Amino acid sequence: MNDPTHVTILKEIAELLNEETEIESMLQGSLEKFLEGTHFHTGWIFFIEESGRHTLIAHENLPEVLMHKDCFYMKNGGCWCVNRFRQGRLKKASNIIECKRITEALHKSSENPEGITHHATVPLQSGNERFGLLNVATPGRRSFEEHELALLESVAFQIGSAIKRMQLTKKEQEVALMQERNRLARDLHDSVNQLLFSMTLTARGGAEMTDDQEVKETFHSLQSLAQEALTEMRALIWQLRPKGMEGGLTEALNGFAEMLGLKASIKIEGVLNLPAKVEETIFRIGQEAITNCKRHAEAKDIYIWIEAKGDKVEMTIRDFGRGFFPEHTDKVPSVGLSSMQERTRLLNGEFSLKSAPSEGTQIKVILPY
Structure with a gap:
């Protein structure tokens, strides 16, 4: 890991991770920078949920055969790396003997001008939390050297830490939004809601105090409008704080x-x-x-x-x-x-x-x- 090019790549990716605020654009940008600075040619990232469902969230330079039908072979079915991840058996960067997704795609199309058949894989994680997989490949390469896998692990660690940071930030924002909603709901309840309630009582009292039919109807109309506005206000408060x-x-x-x-x-x-x-x-x-x-x-x-x-x-x-x-x-x-x-x-x-x-x-x- 003393290779100066590796240090440069890690530095550039770290800078990108610090600037990005959205997970998808962060993953796509990190993948592009990693491929630009290494001998790896192709890459893709899966997000994998606790249920085991995987989502193709980023990819770069995929072979045409894998881009077929909106990346059908990447988005559907299973493979060795995803299955190992689900089982908790994929702990570090690993060489994959052969990619099942690419094999199935080749079987259907019989064309692979890019020459990609194998890939390396590494889990994206932070501490005990795991988020998905980073996969990379190069035409004509069936395995990757230890220093390449070590660099892949370092980048995956950076990305995993960034995902965790973004998730925590999003949770903090959601809590802040909920607190603001609660504050607005309290303010509306204590001010506008009470004023409208007082208006309905005043209008009803006014209607009972007069014998003039026209004035009485005006008060009834005012009471009806105030009651309707009160119902709308209560619905708004409920939406803010259900x-x-x-x-x-x-x-x-x-x-x-x-x-x-x-x-x-x-x-x-x-x-x-x-x-x-x-x-x-x-x-x-x-x-x-x-x-x-x-x-x-x-x-x-x-x-x-x-x-x-x-x-x-x-x-x-x-x-x-x-x-x-x-x-x-x-x-x-x-x-x-x-x-x-x-x-x-x-x-x-x-x-x-x-x-x-x-x-x-x-x-x-x-x-x-």
Whole structure:
């Protein structure tokens, strides 16, 4: 490791890791710098979840055969290095006798002009936490020397430490955001919410104190508007700081629907053991759908099905209200729909919408976890 070129590579990658704030761009940039400064030609990085599901998160100079059909052979199936990682048996940089993914791709296409058949692999980890694999290869090379594997291990250690740092930073940001939401919810409850409540009481009292029918109707109208604004404000406070989540999704969504004067029928199938981020996304999308039902569908009932299927959770939300033409976005609650679509996209999920006038609306969301 006294090779000055190795020191330069580690220094350049360290500088990149210190500058980057997003994991995907950090991994892609680190991979590119590593390949530029070494004799390795090709590289790819897998993120591997606790469930064993792997995701191709970065790659550079992949052979054309492996780029086929949006990297089909890289994203699907198993291989030696991923299986060893799942079993906890891959501890350091290792030479791979032959890459199963490349072999299968070659079998299908019978072409490999780049000449890559073997690769080296190293786990990305920080302490006892493991995140995935860094794989590198060179045309015509069937194995790599010890000093090359040592450099690969050093880079993997740098990347693993950076991933851990970014995850901790993200958690700190989420805690700070939650604290700010709680503060805003308290402020709205203590100020605007109380003022609106006082306004409804004042308007009701004014209506009871006068015999003038026109004035009485004005007070009733004011009371109705204040009550509607109070309901909206309570919904906003709930969205900032949801109550009932400690009792699970059913209790939280039921409570939100009841607050808006709707009856929610909720059915859950399968064992829901969802990561906090996925559970919050399901809840937030459910909130948006319930709010849209109240504001636009003119329906009193809403039906929600949540089902855990393998490594995915599906939520279907249905009402039998007014409905609309989905293509007429200027006539639908586009802000709410956009929010649901964006929340789904951020978790690499699938979002679908069905609706027609007088036939109600159905929203379906599928999220991986």
